[in-house]
Amino acid sequence: KDKYKDKEHKHKDHKKDKEREKSKHGNRYCVGASRLFINTCFWRSLFSIDTTWLITAMKSLDGKVKKEKENGFASPPYVKSEPEEDFYHSPKHEKSLKRERDDDYDSEFKPKKIKTENDKKAKKRKQDNEDIKSKKTKNKKGEVADGKKKAKKEPEEKWKWWEEERYTDGVKWRFLEHKGPVFAPPYEPLPSNVKFYYDGKHMKLSPEAEEVATFFAKMLDHEYTTKDIFRKNFFKDWRKEMTSEEKGKITDLKKCNFTEMSEYFKAQSEARKAMTKEDKLKIKEENERILQEYGFCIMDNHRERIANFRIEPPGLFRGRGDHPKMGMLKRRIRPQDIIVNCSKDSKYPEPPPGTKWKEVRHDNKVTWLVSWTENIQGSIKYIMLNPSSRIKGEKDWQKYETARRLKKCVDRIRAQYREDWKSKEMRIRQRAVALYFIDKLALRAGNEKEEGETADTVGCCSLRVEHIKLYPENDGQEYVVEFDFLGKDSIRYYNKVPVEKRVFKNLQLFMENKEPDDDLFDRLNTSILNKHLQELMDGLTAKVFRTYNASITLQQQLKELTNSEENIPAKILSYNRANRAVAILCNHQRAPPKTFEKSMQNLQTKIDAKRDQLSDAKRELKSAKADAKVRKDEKSKKAVETKKKAVQRIEEQLMKLEVQATDREENKQIALGTSKLNYLDPPGHDCTKINGAFPLRRSTTKPNVRSLLGPSTWQTKTLNFKSQFVVLTMIHVFLLDTCFFLA
DNA sequence: TCGCTCACTTAGTATTGTGGGA
DNA sequence: TCCCACAATACTAAGTGAGCGA
Numbered sequence A: 001k002d003k004y005k006d007k008e009h010k011h012k013d014h015k016k017d018k019e020r021e022k023s024k025h026g027n028r029y030c031v032g033a034s035r036l037f038i039n040t041c042f043w044r045s046l047f048s049i050d051t052t053w054l055i056t057a058m059k060s061l062d063g064k065v066k067k068e069k070e071n072g073f074a075s076p077p078y079v080k081s082e083p084e085e086d087f088y089h090s091p092k093h094e095k096s097l098k099r100e101r102d103d104d105y106d107s108e109f110k111p112k113k114i115k116t117e118n119d120k121k122a123k124k125r126k127q128d129n130e131d132i133k134s135k136k137t138k139n140k141k142g143e144v145a146d147g148k149k150k151a152k153k154e155p156e157e158k159w160k161w162w163e164e165e166r167y168t169d170g171v172k173w174r175f176l177e178h179k180g181p182v183f184a185p186p187y188e189p190l191p192s193n194v195k196f197y198y199d200g201k202h203m204k205l206s207p208e209a210e211e212v213a214t215f216f217a218k219m220l221d222h223e224y225t226t227k228d229i230f231r232k233n234f235f236k237d238w239r240k241e242m243t244s245e246e247k248g249k250i251t252d253l254k255k256c257n258f259t260e261m262s263e264y265f266k267a268q269s270e271a272r273k274a275m276t277k278e279d280k281l282k283i284k285e286e287n288e289r290i291l292q293e294y295g296f297c298i299m300d301n302h303r304e305r306i307a308n309f310r311i312e313p314p315g316l317f318r319g320r321g322d323h324p325k326m327g328m329l330k331r332r333i334r335p336q337d338i339i340v341n342c343s344k345d346s347k348y349p350e351p352p353p354g355t356k357w358k359e360v361r362h363d364n365k366v367t368w369l370v371s372w373t374e375n376i377q378g379s380i381k382y383i384m385l386n387p388s389s390r391i392k393g394e395k396d397w398q399k400y401e402t403a404r405r406l407k408k409c410v411d412r413i414r415a416q417y418r419e420d421w422k423s424k425e426m427r428i429r430q431r432a433v434a435l436y437f438i439d440k441l442a443l444r445a446g447n448e449k450e451e452g453e454t455a456d457t458v459g460c461c462s463l464r465v466e467h468i469k470l471y472p473e474n475d476g477q478e479y480v481v482e483f484d485f486l487g488k489d490s491i492r493y494y495n496k497v498p499v500e501k502r503v504f505k506n507l508q509l510f511m512e513n514k515e516p517d518d519d520l521f522d523r524l525n526t527s528i529l530n531k532h533l534q535e536l537m538d539g540l541t542a543k544v545f546r547t548y549n550a551s552i553t554l555q556q557q558l559k560e561l562t563n564s565e566e567n568i569p570a571k572i573l574s575y576n577r578a579n580r581a582v583a584i585l586c587n588h589q590r591a592p593p594k595t596f597e598k599s600m601q602n603l604q605t606k607i608d609a610k611r612d613q614l615s616d617a618k619r620e621l622k623s624a625k626a627d628a629k630v631r632k633d634e635k636s637k638k639a640v641e642t643k644k645k646a647v648q649r650i651e652e653q654l655m656k657l658e659v660q661a662t663d664r665e666e667n668k669q670i671a672l673g674t675s676k677l678n679y680l681d682p683p684g685h686d687c688t689k690i691n692g693a694f695p696l697r698r699s700t701t702k703p704n705v706r707s708l709l710g711p712s713t714w715q716t717k718t719l720n721f722k723s724q725f726v727v728l729t730m731i732h733v734f735l736l737d738t739c740f741f742l743a
Numbered sequence B: 001t002c003g004c005t006c007a008c009t010t011a012g013t014a015t016t017g018t019g020g021g022a
Numbered sequence C: 001t002c003c004c005a006c007a008a009t010a011c012t013a014a015g016t017g018a019g020c021g022a
Helices: A002-014 A018-047 A052-070 A119-140 A144-153 A207-218 A228-241 A244-249 A259-273 A277-294 A390-420 A426-441 A501-511 A526-536 A542-561 A568-585 A596-631 A634-669 A673-680 A687-693 A703-709 A725-742
Strands: A196-198 A201-203 A296-299 A302-305 A339-341 A359-361 A370-373 A380-383 A468-474 A477-486 A492-498
Touching (some): A390 A526, A390 A542, A426 A492, A426 A501, A426 A542, A468 A501, A542 A673
Antiparallel strands (some): A296 A302, A370 A380
């Protein structure tokens, strides 16, 4: 992508005319389309999906890409144009995914020749490594810019790790070298004119106490600081940082005045925004330098991007939902807290002068480069590689392979759990009903959680009696179960679903003689469930159902919503709709954007203005018609035609704006990103880019929509729109509103 | 079997970058 | 040229599940 951007800049430098701008947009379109093509092929291979239409369309667009390349404006080199059928080099059997490489793992971790690799590949690896090392040496000599320029001029070939064999026996790498983490900048005391007041009087704080106070001041406008738990936890931890004198004086948070601090940070933020272009550029260059130095590692002869090379800065913990620990002080991480993981024979990262690492480890059975233990929950945090890396890509691939295997035996598993609903044993019935929910509703497994340590959220196995309601009859449907609970990230899951009679009866049984806060599935946990799933299929866990159902929902929706006769935008629209169905299935929600109300208001103003314009245009048309009737000449006839066209144009513009408003309103609470990234998009995460190229987003997030599209993949009902783009949208909006009204 | 740790994936929010319309 | 909206990216919290030892 960087290379692509680079070309884009060059392009702008040399050809600024409109013609070229047009070609740029065309190319963006093609790049997105090309990626869509790749993913489409993957889907075809994954679930035998019928996407011939898409492939044909993308093929034509790929041709366009090639033409654009001649203009010196090519798509990124990693966009492959592979044969459709087996583009993904997907092995025929799962076994072949695993490399049969000799496991002669040497304790020295030297990047030496790997036996099972063919000589060509091995040579290439060796060459790569030498290249990287020589580049590094150059960098040290201060020739960074040259190196970069060279890299830009000669686009490197994308490493096709998926064509290589994989490690076995849990070995993740043989050689790993990196520069360690980037620490948060040290605290800079506030200028003397920025004061803190306690009980109306100015008070100079010690640097330690002042730093923690600034964390609170920075969040003053946030809802968090109004929450009792947040304030209580913050105050408790803040007092720990105070001197005994400060502790004696500051006893009530309500009497603390952080306003000047808060104003100071706001002013700083404004100043940053108002910086000159030159200053902004300087900062950008410095960030780029840090990225080049710390943002990459060498893993098995390849330079790989690190995802999060910066250590989390100190601050106040922002737990989600009603988190009992929100507001607690997240302390500053120092080098002595850091465990570094790298090869024995690599150049170890240097700790900052005068400090030491906690430990330097050489564990090649894990993927992390750096780890530390955070102080809020005592959990371990990691620095790992970017999703584009080989190590993450392979894992992602494996995930879809497992989902593909599930497809082959899902019918048998479903038949089995249906049979188990009748079991004499309560534990088996509970297991079967839970699995039914996981499969039908894509619920998460629901591990047990330590009470009081985190927000009270649940998944399937940890559902409590209070989380469901049973209706023998509801809205004309039989055996309805109403779910209402907080899931991951305290996102509310609300759904009313008709279930099979046996499930309903079983649920009644499970709830008998129980209190609302008792476990619904008291004889089940995730460990028991996963053990059972493991017996049904190797590698099967509750999580796989979510991947599988999300994936197959996309497939079904694509199939049902698309029409080979339609134009590309309409097809892309269908693609986005299919994605929305998945987001709804997986309950991916978001908080409405902060600027939502304002942007809706702006849009409404535009609509109002357009309406006024329309009535003016209609009035003018009427008078032109009257004029033409009297004059009966060509000129006045022409005038009528012109006015007619103007009315038509304004009407179209108005409709577009109205559709946009509805669209935005519906998109208020839905989050499409997660499903595209983690469930729908095989290695490469390219689908998200398509959305970028085609910002055609229709959304459906209201509870009624869930029932419209259907919560289950294998029971999903879909809307079959066949008209053109605008009409499609209008019908869609109308139907949704009607359903919402009826609901 | 259970409790626990560790390693990883999945998730929503915040921030930054970018393109298009006024 | 500026501003707005939205996409992309960064950040980090919150899940899942394997594996280990008592």
